[in-house]
Amino acid sequence: MSTPAGRPRHRVNRVPDRADYELETVGTILDATTVCHVAVVDDRGFPVVLPTLHARDGATLYLHGSSASRLFRTAARREVCVSATTVDGLVLARSVFHHSVNYRSVVLFGEPEAIEDEDGKREALRAFTEKLIPGRWEDAREPAAQELKATAVLRMPIDEATAKVRTGGAVDEPEDYELPIWAGTIPLRTVAGEPIPDDRQLDGLDEPGYVAEYRRARS
């Protein structure tokens, strides 16, 4: 992917075959992770990294936060680095040294811009809501003008990004395969529990179909 002039090219150096620069892989990982971590250099030159919600629309990344958040006051029109990671399993090798985790991770670089117009913010909020749980946007009350005003959303192109993925089992030293030590992987996944209806739920409201569907996909 392209690198704007003046920005250092960031590539994954360590294990090149775990890196993937294609938008599809990067996008799939962004879609699969609920939060990302956004790093900026603050006014005094110190690194700051904070978690935030993200969403994606094609090759555009949205970063969500309140207008009051220090990160968002700092990050707009500044270089940021964004990383999102999901852990898919533990890898137990015969040797301590080769213990690892299976994971999918993406790192993006860019200079986000604050979305200022109402329509742009509404589109971003739709992306956030539908990413959280598909189907919700049509059901929930849409944002009012003053709510859009109070919402800070950053937008940046996904044009400098790397993905790293580790899958599979343990890789041990040749001589260690003879050791009587159990080795293998323990898959990890996120599951959804029984929904907890709001205390002040109106009587007679059924759980929406998209909630049931979300749970089925994460059971």
Added chain:
Amino acid sequence: MSTPAGRPRHRVNRVPDRADYELETVGTILDATTVCHVAVVDDRGFPVVLPTLHARDGATLYLHGSSASRLFRTAARREVCVSATTVDGLVLARSVFHHSVNYRSVVLFGEPEAIEDEDGKREALRAFTEKLIPGRWEDAREPAAQELKATAVLRMPIDEATAKVRTGGAVDEPEDYELPIWAGTIPLRTVAGEPIPDDRQLDGLDEPGYVAEYRRARS
């Protein structure tokens, strides 16, 4: 917690009652998260954030990586910011604006040092291994001298840290409670699947008790 001279104090500004500066809370969140995200300012002044494994020993944080990793060449003896986050549920409010997630998050600041001595590295690897899956250290082959040499571990005191936690249900605008819109939370948790024994497992090796125990705790 203390702030070294010259380092800007980073506090959670936005929702002060979600912030907790105590080591116990910070430590519990670090222990509950498999990976953290480490941010540094690179040689050209750009932010870089990468995921890495971490472990904790009391008020000491260990950060793990290969000697070949650019991050670790950069991060030693430099200011870093570390964040670890776990998402505990989706919060579906009646209004789009008040949708949220329940989460536990920690942000730490510090200047890590590389551990150079074998004993220190061994202790750190013990912490990583036992954090990954308690009981494993006694079972796996211990690191050899050349493996310790190839292991880069950073160590930093947990003395400037903030925790943020969101729990509970949706908080809607007063007038929205009358809307016929389902609201509630969907809990999320990480579960462990059926272990996948290594292809080259020796015959007759039973799955260790700590693997079964790990799965029971995450079923």
